[in-house]
Amino acid sequence: MSSITDRIAVRGPIGGRLNLGWAFVERQTNLWKRYWAWELVWLVYGVVNTLAITFIAEEAEQAGIAGSEGAAGLVIFLLLGTLVWAYLSAVLDDISLVITWERWEGTIEHTLMAPVSRAIHLIGMSVFGVLHAIVRTLLIFAIAVPFFSVDLGQADWFAAAVVILVGSVSVAGLGILTGVLPLLYPERGTQMSFMLQAVVLLVSGVYYSVEVLPGWLRVFAYISPATYILDGIRGAVIDGRGVVDLWETLITLALFGAVLVPGGIAVFSVAEPWAKKTGQLKRQG
Amino acid sequence: MNSLAAKATDVNKYFGGGFDYRRLIPVGGSRNGKKGPVQVLHGVSFEIHRGEIFGLIGANGSGKSTLVRIMSTLLLPDSGDVRIFGLDVVQESSQVRTLINRVSADPSFFRNMSALENLLFFGRVYGLSPGKIRQRLPGILERLGFEFERASEPMSHLSRGQQQKIAVARSFLTSPILMLLDEPTTGLDPRSKRDVQAFIRQVRQEHDSTILLTTHDMEEAELLCDRISFIAGGRIVAEGTPLELRQRVANGRPLNEINMETVFMELTGKRLEEDEERVEVMAGV
Numbered sequence: 001m002s003s004i005t006d007r008i009a010v011r012g013p014i015g016g017r018l019n020l021g022w023a024f025v026e027r028q029t030n031l032w033k034r035y036w037a038w039e040l041v042w043l044v045y046g047v048v049n050t051l052a053i054t055f056i057a058e059e060a061e062q063a064g065i066a067g068s069e070g071a072a073g074l075v076i077f078l079l080l081g082t083l084v085w086a087y088l089s090a091v092l093d094d095i096s097l098v099i100t101w102e103r104w105e106g107t108i109e110h111t112l113m114a115p116v117s118r119a120i121h122l123i124g125m126s127v128f129g130v131l132h133a134i135v136r137t138l139l140i141f142a143i144a145v146p147f148f149s150v151d152l153g154q155a156d157w158f159a160a161a162v163v164i165l166v167g168s169v170s171v172a173g174l175g176i177l178t179g180v181l182p183l184l185y186p187e188r189g190t191q192m193s194f195m196l197q198a199v200v201l202l203v204s205g206v207y208y209s210v211e212v213l214p215g216w217l218r219v220f221a222y223i224s225p226a227t228y229i230l231d232g233i234r235g236a237v238i239d240g241r242g243v244v245d246l247w248e249t250l251i252t253l254a255l256f257g258a259v260l261v262p263g264g265i266a267v268f269s270v271a272e273p274w275a276k277k278t279g280q281l282k283r284q285g
Numbered sequence: 286m287n288s289l290a291a292k293a294t295d296v297n298k299y300f301g302g303g304f305d306y307r308r309l310i311p312v313g314g315s316r317n318g319k320k321g322p323v324q325v326l327h328g329v330s331f332e333i334h335r336g337e338i339f340g341l342i343g344a345n346g347s348g349k350s351t352l353v354r355i356m357s358t359l360l361l362p363d364s365g366d367v368r369i370f371g372l373d374v375v376q377e378s379s380q381v382r383t384l385i386n387r388v389s390a391d392p393s394f395f396r397n398m399s400a401l402e403n404l405l406f407f408g409r410v411y412g413l414s415p416g417k418i419r420q421r422l423p424g425i426l427e428r429l430g431f432e433f434e435r436a437s438e439p440m441s442h443l444s445r446g447q448q449q450k451i452a453v454a455r456s457f458l459t460s461p462i463l464m465l466l467d468e469p470t471t472g473l474d475p476r477s478k479r480d481v482q483a484f485i486r487q488v489r490q491e492h493d494s495t496i497l498l499t500t501h502d503m504e505e506a507e508l509l510c511d512r513i514s515f516i517a518g519g520r521i522v523a524e525g526t527p528l529e530l531r532q533r534v535a536n537g538r539p540l541n542e543i544n545m546e547t548v549f550m551e552l553t554g555k556r557l558e559e560d561e562e563r564v565e566v567m568a569g570v
Contacts, residue, residue, distance in 0.1 A: 023409035027395075027402075034397040034439070106393025110455070113357050114410035115382040121410075277361045279300055279354075 020116045024124030025131070028098070032132065039136075042090075046140040050082040051147055053207065058148075076150050076238055081206045083144075084230050087137040087164070088171055089197055094129035095122075095175030096193040099182040109281050118272065119265050122179070126172035126261075134164070154240035162243050163232035166253045170225035173260025174200070180264075180271045186280055200226050225256040289371070290463050290495035291333040291356060296365030298326040298351055298519075325351050326519045329365070333463075333497055338489055340510030341499040342549065348519040349499035350389070353467040356497070357387045369463055386411075386461035390468035392452035394440045400451045401436040404458060411459040418458065425454045428487060430480035446477035453481055457488060464488075466498045470505060478505075485509060503545035513545075515552055523552040 032039060057078050061071030102108035111121070145152075178196050182189030203210070203217060204226035210218055221227045232249040235241040243250070275281055299322035326348050333339040343349050354360035355367055358378040367374045369381045394403045401422075408418035423433045429450040440448055453469060466485070470478040482505065488494055500506050506513055507527050514524040523530060531543045534551040 019414075020410060020412065023406055026409075027398075027406040030398050030402045030406075031395060034395075105395050106391055107395060109354075109357070109359050109389075110387075110393060110407060111410070113359055113382055113385075113387065114407070115379060115412070116410045117379070273361060276359060277363075279360055281359055 017117070017120055021120045021124035021127065023116075024121060025128040028094070028125065028128040028132070031101075043136060043139055046086045046136065047143045050079065050086065050140055050144040053082045054078045054144070054148060072150070073238075075148050076152075077234065078207060079144065079148065079150065080234055080237055081230065083137055083141055084226075084233055085201060085206045086140055087133045088200070088226055088229070090133035090136055091126075091129040091168065091171045092175045092178055092193070092197055092200075094132055095125055095172065096179040096182055096190065098125055099179050100190045103182070103186060103281070112272070112281060118269055122176050122265055122268060123172075123261075125179075126175060129175060130168045130172060152237065155237040156240050156242050157236075159236035159241060159243045159246055160233055162250065163229060163236060163246065163253070166250050166257065167225060167229035167232065169257030170253055170260050171229070173257060173262075173264040174225065176264030176268055177260065180268050183268070183275050184271050184280065200224050203227070205230050225253060225260070228252050228256070288335050289332055290335045290337075290369070291497065292331075292366075292368045293352070293356075294330050294366045296326050296329040296352070296355065296362045296367060297324065298348075298355065298360070299324050299363050324519060326362070329516070329519070329521055331514050331521055331524065333495060334512075335495050336489075336493070337511040338485070338496040338498055338509050340506040340513040341497065341516055342501065342503070342506050342513055342545075343499075343516035344501055347516045349516060350467050351519075352516075353387065353389075353465050353497065353499060356463075356465055357385060358382055383411075384462045385465060386456035386459050387465040388449075388452050388456045388467065388469045390471040392445075392448040394448065394451065396441040397439050399437045399439055400443065403440060404436070404451065404455055407455045408458050413459065421458055422454065425457055426450070429454060429484050430477070446473045449473055450477065450481065453484065457484075460492065460494075462494060464494055464496045466496060468499055468501070470500070470502065482509060503549065507545050515549055517553040523548075 054075055057066075057071050057074035060066040060074055061068055066074060099108070102111055178193040181192045181196075185192060199220070203213065203220040204224045205221060206226070210221040210227060213221060228249050232246050232253070235246055235249065301322050329348070329352060331339075331341075341349050341352065351360065355362050356369065356374060358374050358381055361375055369384055372381050372384075374381050394400075395406075398406075404422060405415055405418055409415065413421075422436070426433050426436065431447060431450045431454070435443065435447070436451075440451070443451070449469065449472075456464060469485075470481050473481065485496065485498070486509065489496060496509075498506070498509060510527065512524065512526050513530060515522050515530075523533070525533065527545065528540070530545070530548045530552070531540045534548050535543060
């Protein structure tokens, strides 16, 4: 009996539990290496998307819609918008698609019956999502920037990194929330999570400032963490605002993270028994 | 010391039907053509003693895998009680998961990851260090007749039999106290089947393991199991040692003339193949 009590005893120190979470980061990294061609596709798509949208600013100048100074401002505004969106969508995709992927491979049952807490499991997947999205976005940035003459001399890169770091927590929480959809709806959950992403894209001021939105829609901008991430990044890179200047944005993002991560895990923990009640964990595909 | 490894009491499970508010109206029933829920387990009760190999025999669709999923904490029963070493699989699922592992007929893996990468991941989420996993694996794979050198190949390059051996290795790697083997040899060639069966026997002899084996292979059941339950249409219809089951249907005939196929037919009123054919017709195969 001792082996049974030993086994069900609470797992060791926090380091041991973090190690369990890191297993998910390693697994996703291995998958990423094996599916490098897909990564290449998404990188090309990200670069093309960034260029296509940012060239609109160049067109604005050539068509006389904006002066050269205004157009230069628009270039960097759109460039940062597309890059931040590439980052946010990569994090959200990574977390929600992995549920669909695991169901397709049939591994979801084995993953969910492993004795690892759901919080550690989801945080592990989120950490990979954030690291993966940072690498991909930096590559897009490095490839896209030489196409435009942008002045980044005044940027406070440290403040931008802090905004990304703090903002990533709330985005991970949002990703965990959207990851519930493919868990509950095997056939259309992924599409539903794309729909939610589209709403975040619409209301968060990715390609325009939220002030242009109708009043009723602007309400949603205030409850989207992406709005504050974009504000913070643009403030740091365009206006050269430092961490101290951005404290309000950072506090807001931290609050979003403090609500969305536990909230996402709690919702997932409610959805999982429902999926188990209705037999939704069986292999699909 | 608890001599019962598992106990199921009056377990019922329904699938499908969804929620239809019109079912709440007593007259007329469902009016939108939806079928009601289908009961797949009908008051199933059984006990598995510690250290034994307990066979659950039934055709496809008889409820074997549903029961295994419930015991694996992957499916919630609609009523009844299932306990693993005294722990409730619903209320104490996280503790139960530390004691069990499962092999299913479908060896679900990340197909583009190597066997070793898959095993490292699934071992790590059970708290094993990469070093421990690498230390244990060669021995397990060798006993299963799998060349360790091939463990670095992607799963998709391996044959069905080799993949199933990796699935068996994944489960035994974590040294479960209760192993749930859900048709582990279905679809395997005779050599692979013998390898897996020999491995199961060895593990039972050498370790403090209890095994639930579901199969529709009568020879396998007789070869491996200490006690057997027959399940048909979601109901347990007979239970006993292979000898007791033979004696039950002997009616004066010599026991060595009665095989388990005959026992199944006489106790359930049908041949295994009949049930399988019926399931295949229902599934449109």
